[in-house]
Amino acid sequence: MLQVISLLLENKPGALMRVTGLLSQRGYNIESLTVARTLDPEISRMTIAVDVDSTQRQQVIKQMNKLINVLQATDLTDLPAVVRELVLVRIRMPQESRTAVLKEAEIFGGRIVDSSTEGFAIEATGDPEKLGEFIDVMRSYGEIEVTRSGALAIGLEAKKLRLQPPVPTKTKMEEITY
């Protein structure tokens, strides 16, 4: 099944590699992954959709939480959350289909971002499944090329970010002796 995970991670070199490496190391298939900075430039937000056996969902979250750069890992699969995706479609179709394509795009809330004699570039956002349907419909009109952003998610219930306080070092403090 598809598990949607929202991660807050420290914006440190290699942090992304740790997350993707962990997923492949443990045999979980990444369906999509998006990452960008949050309001705090030191922290990134990552949304990952993983294809994983439902019995393994908790284990994925626990393994994520073990990564030192991960501040919080939340399984949004069963929580109230909004999941959205952006898709860009470039379509080439016969002249006579232009109006129909425009209509269909409108039904799906798509926006024309480029228009030429050959066709359109259309931008649409929405629920990933809905976008799948949009793509299918567009395909029926002509030759298309598609770029999807991958799922972006936000939980609808506030979850407190619990950070660990600094730990005093226990190292020996005497002055250098050489």
Add this chain to the structure above:
Amino acid sequence: MSTLMSGARMLVECLVREGVDCLFGYPGGVTIPFYDVLYDHPLRHVLVRHEENAAFAAEGYARATGKVGVCCATSGPGATNLTTGLVDAMMDSIPIVAITGQVTSKLIGSDAFQEADTFGITRPCTKHNYLVKKLEDLAQIIHEAFYVASSGRPGPVLVDITKDVLQAQGHYQQVTAIHLPGYRVFTEGHTGQVRRAAQLVEEAQRPLVYGGGGIIAAGASKELREFVELADSPAVLTLMGLGSLASEHPNFISMPGMHGSYAANMALTNCDLLIALGVRFDDRVTGRLAAFAPHAKVIHVDIDPAEIGKNRAPDVPIVGDVKRVLTKLNKLLAESKSAPDETLRAARRAWWHRIRQWKQEHPFDVATSDTEIKPQHLMAEIDRLSGGQAIVASDVGQHQMWAAQLVRFNEPRLWLSSGGLGSMGFGIPAAIGAQFARPEKLVFAIVGDGGFQMSIPELSTIASNGLPIKIIVMNNGHLGMVRQWQTLFYNNRLSAVELDGFPDVEKLAAAYGFKGRIVDKPWELAPALEEAVAEPGPYLLNVKVTPFECVYPMVPAGSGLEEMVLGPPQPVAVPAK
């Protein structure tokens, strides 16, 4: 206020402040600045003969003491050679810090000489790793590395440092705090869950402790002994947990699992309460998971939340440090006012009776022969000389299993063995690390003739440092464990397991300047081992044992523990024509 110093010197300074007294390494181009500081510094550097062994030696040091072991290597091949040891430490949760040199930061990404992406390569081999490209980050990162390696579930941490950082000049800023906001260490254990655990322990008719390396990592041996006595519970200890409860303690049964004892495996299969302490339900212990402790409720205590429920869903999960959790649990049990009723007392007596019976029915086979040295005979003799007190570093294979079965360990941190990763070539370098850590101890390196040949370069390290390690080669002329599987499961088609061309150990040891001999007569075994132990310096003993012995009991891979095979297939009478 503070003196100007190089990054290399700052690194040494940090190591000293972390209490490092000895490190294992091998120099190379980019780490020369570091070695230049060591030139006239009291910090002891042990020059190994291969970087992999530097990591294993650091592990041996850490396993024998509980302190963080330190190893270092140069960029490129030096760093890649460390990786086996890093993964080994990862699998067995051993705290080590590895320092590697990296090419100058400007050259990173240019395929420079001896450049490798150490940071990328070692990401899955470590608990955490760092690449230091700025001098001002160095001290903080080194102290962080030691903190991460030794806290929570211990593990290896690698710090890759570019050459320009080692050469740059800067001021050492006192590091007073480690701030890792995303690094959670769970130690206390949920009080409510501990109370539930105590209740289950009191009510259990057939309790069993299943303890592992976590007890040793937590230093919880005393608490474990108190617990088994208070709970009147028998205990099995995994390969990683041997010694955490003295082998001679009456409540100790033995090691369970693929080559565990009949009694241990039967106890696991029949218990009604499994108290799992610092273990991870590894496949070599559980066999087929569905058949593992099928009648038991499970209390699982571990410091790593990800281990809880990973392989077996517990009835009482407790995330915490085993020592602290056991302390709480013991207090509850000691203060408990509920006296067991007669039914329960009778059930417990019956449980102990069954366990004693299992132990008597099929103890580990200590076969001896008048004509050949049996491997078990060798282990029994080593056990006699050790008396449960010596440090024994093993390699991986049949000898490892026989040693685990037959050698007693009356204290933790005596049995040093590569459990999770099963790295051949571990035994001798681990013994080196342990002997540096505990110079007063008698240290045996029990190795097979296969693993020994992976570690021959380190004989030089042993010789040049005069380490009185007793290397005992259990020589059956084969890669015995693979040979055993080929015999039992591949129709005895022995493929690539014969080890011809084993060197003459007397000459080999002499070439390094110490004593060695071969022994192949059973009556010569005890005197030969005694001579080895009496020798003040290193000793290399090549013990020729029965070549085709198999380790029993054996639970075939994928079988339940109860389906263990107790001995070789019996010859079947051929009906007369």
